[in-house]
Amino acid sequence: MRMRKPAKPPSGFVQLTVDFGGSSPGGSSSLPTVVVPVETTFDVSQGMREVFTFWEEQKTAFHIVFNCRHLELAEAYVVGESEVFDSDETYLIGRGGLINTAVFINLLRCCQSLETWSRQIQQKTGDSPIHSIRFEPPNPSTKVGKLWQNLAFLNEYDPGNPPRVEEFQSRYITPILWVSKENEQEVLQQFIGWLLDISDRLGDPLKDDLIKIAIEVITNLVKYGFIHSFYGVSIWPSGQVEIVWSNSIAHLKDWPPEDTAQGIITGLQASTRGGAGMDYILHDVLPRYHGLLAVNCKGNDLFFHASRRYSVFSQYSPDRAMLLPTSILFTLHLFCPTTRRKSEEHKS
């Protein structure tokens, strides 16, 4: 395992304290800071490894900074780089290819997992190792900086003070919405209102399907994820739709039935409780939009296809359990030709 020296925060960085519970009064600003570099391919384990390495060496409380200054768009995925679709949303290169918003949601999942770990340590020792988690955002004048802003990313991770849900800046992407029991209705109202406002861009019946998916998923997130849930949608001019959601599963005692890929498949497909959302996505939405549902959970990467097949990309390994996120991530990819056609008509 690569060892990392304790790092200093970037210049110009102002440290604020977020109370993760158990911090001793005073002295917080003198704690060391672990700086975790975030790049395009950032995943949860990467951030956890950096932090655990520091903890193993130092055994002292610390702050974390996720340094996103060098984060770039996943340009390799972008189609037609020379064509800027919308001058207000410069990250929409071409007709909007895959920008891979997963890196942003993975950042939040990493924070969530570290928070869970910190609480566990606190329960054992009485002290919380993590005193604050902050983000060093990309340059706001860059494409990725604009994306950061429109995803409503704040400069700190504080579940007690999430971004406000009405901060919808874009006609193409929603902010990453922090969902809880308290704001469930508000999130749904804002999200559906946003869809109604951009309905000139959307093909039938995509708008209604996006509403149904949001209702089922957000209800699910609140029931199972409690306060630790995220939801976000991107509807690109290319007609590609990406819906990402994640909720903590650390508190679920009986789900998944097993940590293996098969256990997760069984848990998703054969649940005797719950709503009709997963059936609807797997049997109705995927075939209609030539879709793909990717699931990342406990180190398993699964794909549910429109043909009702599923495939397993990587599987759970007990050796890596410590570094695995404590949440489940769903990414639903859909393709709507009518939405693409509408964008082309609009452009011409």
Next chain:
Amino acid sequence: MSAKFLDLLPILQEWCPECILQVQGKKSKIMTTIFHLGFDSDRDAEAFRVCLQQALGPQGKESAYVINLHPIDIISPSATRALLSASVDITRQRKVPVIFTGVRPEALDGLQTMRQTQDSEQMLWAVDGEGNRQLVGVLPDRLQDILNVLSERGPSSASDLAEYHREETTKKNINRYSVYLQELHNTGLVLREKVIGSVRIENERGWTYKYRPAYEALTSPTP
């Protein structure tokens, strides 16, 4: 006998105000009404079934229950499942067809998809705002053929069907159509009325059933 009509929206607003979401776009001012339910399908379906039973009241001599979904634009998948389950249960228990009216195309699509996941012989009619009717469920060909004849000819008995198909009106043929019509009646897609039997001497019972598609309850109270 006549149909009993219910408007679903006010029933839902009284039963569970939070299950109705009315959203307006900030810029577009488009208003959308959504019926959604919580997460536990079994509990939702049971609670909604009780709500619907109460709204229908004690069973009288209704020929059909007509549930108007207008102005609901979108029904979430979990709410669709509960609505279908409750309606199918009512048809099964009361032996009275349930018909949805004011059904938007997207809601119809959801009803049909959800019906495919349910294991029940009961089916129902969904009628849109312009009076176009759709069957929610899939019938075997032999029953679909008979339903087509009933739609075309109007109220018909087993012997009428035998005649229509130019078959001899033997007891065997009539019994066969009687069985089919009974099967169709069990699905909840047709109404039946006991009428005085044909003048044929071999009809010893003196009465027979005439069947017609249940959606006719919307326009004509009796056959």
